[in-house]
Amino acid sequence: MKTLFLCFICAVVFVVGYFFGILHSIGPCEDATQIKKPYETLQIKDLEVTSPRYQALLLVIIFSSPGNHERRKIIRDTWLQTKADKDILHFFAIGSKLLNAEKIQSLEDENIKYKDLLMLDKVQDSFSKLSEKLREIFIWVEKNVSYTYVLKVDDDSFVHLDALNVALSQMPKSKTYWGYFDGQANVKKVGKWAERNWFLCDKYLPYAKGGGYVLSRDLVHQIVINAEYLSMYKNEDVSLGVWLAPFEINRLHDTRFDTEFMSRGCSNAFLVTHKQTVEMMIEKYQNIKRTEKLCSFEYQNRSNYTYNWSVLPSKCCIKD
Structure with missing residues (x-):
């Protein structure tokens, strides 16, 4: 009987010691179920890319809509033709949620034929969902592409890829937010762009116009790891300006980005020209092929400005 009692005591001591050893090795903030680390750490770990599906120096993301087949074809037949020997990858981003069969x-x-559609099944393709579309694009890009810069443009923008490629060689490879900035735009209160949840300021925070802008990969990464906390505004370019507002980065205002709601004309210096018809794209492409210049003749419809970063945003943008 005494022997059995001693064996029982030894067994209890062994079991207690065994579990104590496990708990000690887990640490004071964890248990046997492995409590997860904070959100940001998890996101960084979850999004690590060891062997991305695609690689490029420049990733071009073109916002398109499901029915814009002709625009996509014209872009493939014009300015995308000039990327053949360059380290450039492109996708047309389309929200496919709620589309019929x-x-x-x-x-x-179309994708079987061209293999360049990025279909986002979590996003409805509409004006009110453009910021969500941008966020989902960045999440996909983070997981699938190794790149240095990303250029976002609309499918009514013409990109002079040769000139842009040269300009990229002079850009910082990190902390770069490059485009045509505005800091004095009034917050829209009516219409499809109305921002009913805006409270940050009586103006939009400084942002690069959405017809085309460039980001370095590290800034996209910062957006993705904080994706759960980002506010969504109607204007995708406004949202991006808000998302990047707290960061100490290189905001590079460049008049070679003709990316406002209306084109400023035609300049051979332009890298991106917004609000282009199909005919305008064809003409610009033929000009480049024939003369290596963008324009048959240069002209200016509207004035541009140099952004003054040393004053408050409301005084930033005095036109020439």
Whole structure:
């Protein structure tokens, strides 16, 4: 009997010691179920890319809509033709949520042929969802592409890729937010762009116009790891300006980005020209092929400005 009692005591001591050893090795902030680390750490770990599907110096993301087949074809036949020997990758980003089976099939057939559609099944393609679209694009890009810069443009923008590629060689490879900035834009209160939840300031925070802008990869990464906490505004370019507002980065205002709601004309210096018709794109491409210049003749419809970063945003943008 005494022997059995001693064996029982030894067993208890062994079991207690065994579990104490496990708990000690787990640490004071964890248990046997492995409590997860904070959100940011998890996101960084979850998004690590060891062997990305795609690699490029410049990733071009073109915002397009499901029905814009002709615009996508014209872009493929014009300015995207000039990327052949360059380290450039492109995708047309389309929100596919709530599309009917016929439209989905049409897009899938197009993608089989061209292999350049990024279909976002979590996003409805509408004006009110553009910021969500941008966020989902960045999340996908973070997981799937190794790149240095990303250029976001609309499918009514013409990009002079040769000139842009040269300009990129002079850009910082990190902390770069490059485009045509505005800091004095009034907050829209009516219409499809109305921002009913805006409270930050009586003006939009400084942002690069959405017809085209460039980000370095590290800034996209910062957006992705904080994606859960980002506010969504109607204007995707406004949202991006807000998302990047707290960071100490290189905000590079460049008049070679003709990216406002209306084109300023035609200049051979332009890198991106917004609000282009199909005919304008064809003409610019033919000019480049024939003369290596963008314009048949240069002209200016509207004045530009140099952003003054040393004054308050409301005084930033005095036109020439």
